[in-house]
Amino acid sequence: MKKHTVRFSLNGTPREITVNANELLLNVTREQEKLTGxxxxxxxxxxxxxxxxxDGRPTLSCLQLAVAVDGAEVVTIEGLAKGRELDPLQKSFLDNNAVxxxxxxxxxxxxxxxxxDENPNPTEEEVRTHMRGQLCRCTGYASITKAVMGAGKCATGDFKIPAE
Ligand code: FES
Ligand code: FES
Known part of the structure; x- marks a missing residue:
């Protein structure tokens, strides 16, 4: 099968990879790039x-062909924290026991x-509507919704990712 070169940004780092035409972005991030988050x-x-x-849009990487992200900016969960500083929403998930x-x-x-990013203070209904495509087999929807609504006011402001 013919190979394709894809150049894109992955969590802010320029990457150049070679993939088959039918390779999925999910496989590239998990297997080629070892980002298993x-x-x-x-x-x-x-x-x-x-x-x-x-490019800032939520995308299902199991349906996304890797060749189609040529030139795009891809961010995975590993790219949300800034150094050892978690994203406020990650902190809010911890605060609200949403895991x-x-x-x-x-x-x-x-x-x-x-x-x-679009709506910093969403209502419960707005959160549930926006996230209706996400399934939680543990059915923790109430705390997940609370975590998203509370991301602006979480208490773990000083939580840092432990140094290696
Ligand atoms: S693994 Fe992609 S939507 Fe389920
Ligand atoms: S926390 Fe287990 S699937 Fe959501």
Whole structure:
């Protein structure tokens, strides 16, 4: 199969990769780039676990061909923290105990961040509507919704990712 070169930005770093025409962005981030925060859930666009940002838009990476992100800016869950400083929404998930098994969490945070960028103070209904495509098998929707609504006022302001 003919190989294609794809140049794109991944979490702010320029990348050049070689892929088959049918390679999915989810496989590139998880397997080629070893960024395993993005999760494989259903593989058919129904659960939202694989959500990343492509040029600022939430994108299901299990349905996104890697060749189509040529020239784009891709951000995964690993790209949200600034150094050791978590994104306020990540802190809010901790504050609100919005993580159970954690499998849906990266996708939830990526779509929640997108909502907060557009609307910093969403109502419960706005959160639920925006995130209706995200599935949580642990059914933690109430605390997840609370975490997104409370991202502007979380208490773990001094929480830092531990140094390695
Ligand atoms: S793994 Fe992509 S939507 Fe479920
Ligand atoms: S926390 Fe387990 S799937 Fe959502």
């Amino acid at each position: 993005t999760k494989y859930g259903c593989g058919i666009g129904e659960c939202g676990a694989c959500t990343v940002h492509v 159970q098994c954690g499998y849906c969490t990266p996708g939830m945070i990526m779509i929640g961040r997108n909502l907060l």
